[in-house]
Every structure is written in C-alpha cells, then in structure tokens.
Amino acid sequence: MRKEHVEYIKDLPINIALATIIEYPIHWKDCIQIVFVLKGTIEVSIDNETFPLEEKELEIINANEVYSIRSQDPANIVLILSIDPGFFEKYYTDAREVFFYTNSAAEENAQEEEKYYELRKYISILLYEAVAKIDDYEDKIEEYLLKMMYHLLNHFHYLFYEGEGLEDDDEQLERYHRIVKYLSNNYMNKVSLQELAHKEYLSSQYLSYKIKNTLGYGFNEYLNQIRVEESTKLLLSTDKNISEISEDVGFSHVRYYNKHFKIHYNCTPMQYRKKYKVSDKELENMAQLTYFDSNAAIPYLTHYLEDYDRYNYDNRIIKIDIDLDRECIDEYKQPDLIDLGDSYLLLEEENRRILEEIQREIKFSHGLVNGLFSEDMDIFRDTNHKFINWTRVETILDFLKTLDLIPIINTEEVEQYIIDDFIHYFSNIYEEDDIEEWLNAKAEDFKPYFPPNRLSAMQDTILMVPYILYNYIHLKNRVVLHMTDEISKDIILCNDTFFGGAGIFTSNCLKKPSYYAYMLLSLLGDEVIAKGDGYIVTKSEYGYQIMLFNPTEIAEDVLYGNKPADKMKERKVSLNILNMKHDFQVTKYTLDRSFGSVYDKWLALNKPERLDNDNWELLKEYVHPDISFYYGKNSIVYHTVATIKPYGAVLFLLNNVLN
Numbered sequence: 001m002r003k004e005h006v007e008y009i010k011d012l013p014i015n016i017a018l019a020t021i022i023e024y025p026i027h028w029k030d031c032i033q034i035v036f037v038l039k040g041t042i043e044v045s046i047d048n049e050t051f052p053l054e055e056k057e058l059e060i061i062n063a064n065e066v067y068s069i070r071s072q073d074p075a076n077i078v079l080i081l082s083i084d085p086g087f088f089e090k091y092y093t094d095a096r097e098v099f100f101y102t103n104s105a106a107e108e109n110a111q112e113e114e115k116y117y118e119l120r121k122y123i124s125i126l127l128y129e130a131v132a133k134i135d136d137y138e139d140k141i142e143e144y145l146l147k148m149m150y151h152l153l154n155h156f157h158y159l160f161y162e163g164e165g166l167e168d169d170d171e172q173l174e175r176y177h178r179i180v181k182y183l184s185n186n187y188m189n190k191v192s193l194q195e196l197a198h199k200e201y202l203s204s205q206y207l208s209y210k211i212k213n214t215l216g217y218g219f220n221e222y223l224n225q226i227r228v229e230e231s232t233k234l235l236l237s238t239d240k241n242i243s244e245i246s247e248d249v250g251f252s253h254v255r256y257y258n259k260h261f262k263i264h265y266n267c268t269p270m271q272y273r274k275k276y277k278v279s280d281k282e283l284e285n286m287a288q289l290t291y292f293d294s295n296a297a298i299p300y301l302t303h304y305l306e307d308y309d310r311y312n313y314d315n316r317i318i319k320i321d322i323d324l325d326r327e328c329i330d331e332y333k334q335p336d337l338i339d340l341g342d343s344y345l346l347l348e349e350e351n352r353r354i355l356e357e358i359q360r361e362i363k364f365s366h367g368l369v370n371g372l373f374s375e376d377m378d379i380f381r382d383t384n385h386k387f388i389n390w391t392r393v394e395t396i397l398d399f400l401k402t403l404d405l406i407p408i409i410n411t412e413e414v415e416q417y418i419i420d421d422f423i424h425y426f427s428n429i430y431e432e433d434d435i436e437e438w439l440n441a442k443a444e445d446f447k448p449y450f451p452p453n454r455l456s457a458m459q460d461t462i463l464m465v466p467y468i469l470y471n472y473i474h475l476k477n478r479v480v481l482h483m484t485d486e487i488s489k490d491i492i493l494c495n496d497t498f499f500g501g502a503g504i505f506t507s508n509c510l511k512k513p514s515y516y517a518y519m520l521l522s523l524l525g526d527e528v529i530a531k532g533d534g535y536i537v538t539k540s541e542y543g544y545q546i547m548l549f550n551p552t553e554i555a556e557d558v559l560y561g562n563k564p565a566d567k568m569k570e571r572k573v574s575l576n577i578l579n580m581k582h583d584f585q586v587t588k589y590t591l592d593r594s595f596g597s598v599y600d601k602w603l604a605l606n607k608p609e610r611l612d613n614d615n616w617e618l619l620k621e622y623v624h625p626d627i628s629f630y631y632g633k634n635s636i637v638y639h640t641v642a643t644i645k646p647y648g649a650v651l652f653l654l655n656n657v658l659n
Helices: 085-089 114-132 137-155 158-162 170-186 193-199 204-215 219-237 242-248 254-265 269-276 280-286 294-305 343-347 349-361 391-402 416-429 435-440 464-475 513-522 598-604 613-622
Strands: 014-029 032-039 042-046 049-053 058-061 067-070 077-083 288-292 317-323 337-342 366-370 406-409 482-484 503-505 527-532 535-540 543-549 571-578 584-591 626-632 637-644 649-656
Touching: 014 114, 014 280, 014 294, 032 042, 032 114, 032 294, 042 058, 049 058, 058 114, 077 085, 077 114, 077 294, 085 137, 114 137, 114 294, 158 170, 170 193, 170 204, 170 219, 193 204, 193 219, 204 219, 219 242, 219 254, 219 269, 242 254, 242 269, 254 269, 317 527, 337 343, 343 349, 343 391, 349 482, 349 513, 366 391, 391 406, 391 416, 406 435, 416 435, 464 513, 464 543, 464 649, 503 513, 513 584, 513 649, 543 571, 543 637, 571 649, 598 613, 637 649
Parallel strands: 317 571, 337 366, 337 482, 366 406, 482 503
Antiparallel strands: 014 067, 014 077, 014 288, 032 058, 032 077, 042 049, 042 067, 527 535, 535 543, 543 649, 571 637, 584 626, 584 649
C-alpha cells in the first residue's frame, strides 16, 4: 500500500478526473481533493469515519489523509478535483497547515447552504475552463482556483466545525490553529499541555478546558488521535514492526499505542495491517474505477455555469475587414438632444458644473428646458403681474449660451403675455439669436426617442450601454435621457446614490454608464463607411472611428419590466484595417463593468447606504472607461484585436498623424 502520485494538468496546479467508482482502496495523496457526486451514491471513508454521499454532495479530502471510496451503485458518476497545495501556499503561508471539512452528515439538506452552491460553482468553472481550453484558460483556472481556495478558507475551515463561533473570533481562531498546527508537526515528540499553555500564556487548566470545548477532544485524546492516524501510513507503506511504528509516532510504549489504536479503529495495529496492507499489484487489481472524458461532466453542471460569462463561448474570433478607402454609405449624427430637467436646477452650482462637463465631453447641440416660467424662477414681482423679472431666466440662458447649447423651451400652459414679454426682452439682449425659435422648436423635430419616463433599477447599470448603442446604431432611435437623477418626495430611497432615475448623472453627481455610452457615440464621425452586426466605422476630418459592441437589443420590458435580460457573451474581434495612407495615433476606449460602471464599483464597496467623502471621491475620479493610446504605423494591413465584455463596448479612434 503506498502514497499515490498526482499528475497535474501541464503547467497548472490541478487535475480533474471523472469516473464511476466501485472500489478505490485505501491510499493517500499529497494534494487536496474534492469529491463531487454528479450521479448516484458513494461512500467515502476517511481515517476511521465513513460518509455517505448522494447526488450534488461533496467531500473534501485533505493532503495526506488516508481514505478510500466504495459504492454499490454501478451507475454513479464522480468528479474528483485534485489541487496542488503549493499553489495556495504562494498566497497564504499556512496553506498546508489548514484542513477543510464539509458537513457530510446523514440529515437531509446538509449541504444546501449558499457556501456549498458557491463551491460547486467554482468547481464547475474550473472543469469548464480545463476542458474548453478557450482563450487565456490557464489564467482563468488560476484566477478561479485562488478564489475557490479563499472560499474554502473562509467557509470550510476545520475549526469552524469543531469550535462553535470561532469564525467570528479571529484571535481565538488563530490561537487554536496555532495549537493544532503545533501538534500536527510535533506529534512524534514529547508534547505536554503545560508546554503549550506556557506558549499561549494560559494556565494548564484553562487551556485543557478550552481545547476540549473547541476541538471536541481532550488534549491527550486529540494528540493520540493524530498519532494513530499518522501511524496507518507506516503500517501500510513500510515493513517496520509495531514497536518501531509506535515509537516513530510518539507513543512512550507500544501498549499505549495498541490501546489508542483500538479505540480509534476498533482493531489492533497488527489486525489493521493484515486487513489492508497489500502489494502494489494487488492494489491495482482491487481498484474498480472506470474513467471518462471530463467533457461528459458538463451536462451535469450547466446549472452552475449559466451565469458564467465564458460558458458556451465557442472560441470563435469574429473577423472584420475595414477598407478605409470605402465610400460613405450613410450619414451619422452624434447625440444632439438632452433633457435638462427643471430650469431651477441650473441655478445650482453643482448642476452647472455637471452640464459644463457634459458639454465638454459630449457636446449636445440642444437642451430641453422645462419650467422656465414657473414660480421657482421668481419671474413675477407684483401681485398684478405687471412687471416680469427675467433675472434668473437670463442667468440660465447666458449659461447655456456659453456652452453653445440651444434651449428648446417648453411653453405649455404659459400665458401669451408672458411669452410676448420674453420675446421682447430677450430679442434685445440676444440680437443674433432667433428667440422665437427657442419657443417654437419642438423636440419632435430632432426625431428623438423617449424611453418610458419612470424609475428602473436597470437605468443605473451597464445594461444602458448596449441599450443606447443598439438603439442609436442599429435602430436609429435617438434615445433622450435626463441630465441628472431628480429626487422627489414620492421616491422611496434605500441609499443616497442609486434609485433608478433616468439621468446620465446620479443625483450626487456621479457619471452613470449611460453617460459614457453617449460620450463614445459623440466621438464617432459624420460619415459611415461600414456597419454590421455589432460594429460601425465612421470617418471625420480627424481620421476614422471604429465602434465595437454586443449586438443584442435590450428590450424595454427588461429595462422597465420584470423580464430578465438575455445573457451576453464575451466577443473577441480581429480587425484588419486596409488602405492606411499614413500613420495614425490610435486611442482605444474600453467600457464595461470593470471600466465605467459606477454601479458595479458601488456593489464592490458592499452597497453602502451613504457614500462618505473618500468613497465618493474614488468613484468620481477613478470610475471611467479604460483609455490606452499608441502609434499605428502605416502598413498594408494594420491588425488589432479587441475583446468586448458582456454589455460593454470598445471604441478605436484613428487620428491622422501628418508627417
């Protein structure tokens, strides 16, 4: 009987096996193993305990634990994930000293907690990446393996099962981990409770009580349990006599060794050796395992992979050839209309700063102005309304003119004498402007598309990016949103930032993903030279612009109803740019959940109800599209590759470089 060697996947710290197991005799391996039953039933015996496992249940076998597996169900299918503990040791020093336990109790639903679902999901992702071998799969395996190992550390730590409440007491958890680590590494020597108590600055009596209470065994019981469990490896893998083994594992006399071994295994060491020690050849003949291609496990795991972005990704690179010599096939109009909301908002410095930023980065040509003649604007100065005060109105109009933003003023239910006075007063001030046009222009003249004017949690999220881009580029719906989220007394708030408003800024002045969708659209040129499924290529006096995005329409019953959004996949696009006449400076914008979604960053902060100044500054300053730039040298075919994340977009600007 011997220790088995583990063959890991080349250059990776894992191995994955799929098998039907009838008999897997006693053995041990220097790796962490997770046994995941996909079908049928098995029994896993670890040391002196046996755990029955049914479909969906898991058992963790720690490095060098002696175990066996058997089953009377010939249709069982078991996934075994083997992990090199050295991988986790690179990130967590004590990785080899921590044991992981699952609840394999016989009671029903013992493994229905969320932490078990998450563990099954991690295993499923690791399997999928290992068998699919799509782009960067080695990096993904290491990424998710590390996440899984920390998940095990935080939720399946052995002391969580032995010590009630230790998961909530870091100091005590560390203390008993030190104690167990010390005993596991020194069981073969003379170890005393007094020595340990001295190390921990505790009395022997108190430590004895706490060890019993925490580990479930008294000090000597626990130490002797370690010794007899370790002795089984010597019984099965060496020809040492019982007396030698007794001494090697730390017993002062073979009589004590026999006594404690029988308590633990219900037989003597000699009986154990006689029953289980066999030659390598006999061991090979005893084993009854049928291995399958690991791909066959995927159908059992689809439930855990449905939300994984790379699942069902077919590794197909979408190839697009772009000829810069092509004639214009259509005109493109940048976003030109924004709803400024109630006029009085522009009297506030914060909102003026927001609009300045919008015009600096997006440059709308027209703005819908509401409530310009309302009481909030303080236009009436006497009870008979003989004198109209235009001071606040003039302040707003002056501000809009400095931003080159032409107002479209709502005059519904405004009395004619007020309109006449407005025209008379401002025609003298703004002689070069057609004041009446500001009043008579209709939003419909701009062919706008107004989404339903109601709250929706989706309006805060990255889903607004494909919604806006798809509408503009493929449906030619010129979506008009509000400048900022406006809070009214009817809105029930659960935090101070997100409540599903229709603004491109939150009410506390943070840019939402919809803002960046408009910004990217505003960077496109006015001549379309190519357009297809999920891309558009435009031309301007400065050069060329290539927008890539997920070509999926986000229906309004997803944004404003309860219909779930279709799952989007990552897309990899290979661009061949033909007929470059000169060099370009290439600027690349990447917009996705990681870059440009303040909502996702807020989630990463654990959804604080109120943002403190530090977090607000971080979200304001550091949440934006990823921007990179480099030199594109004139060539016959200029090639670049882009990865479009789910619900994201990538924009390339190729600006002329004149020699």
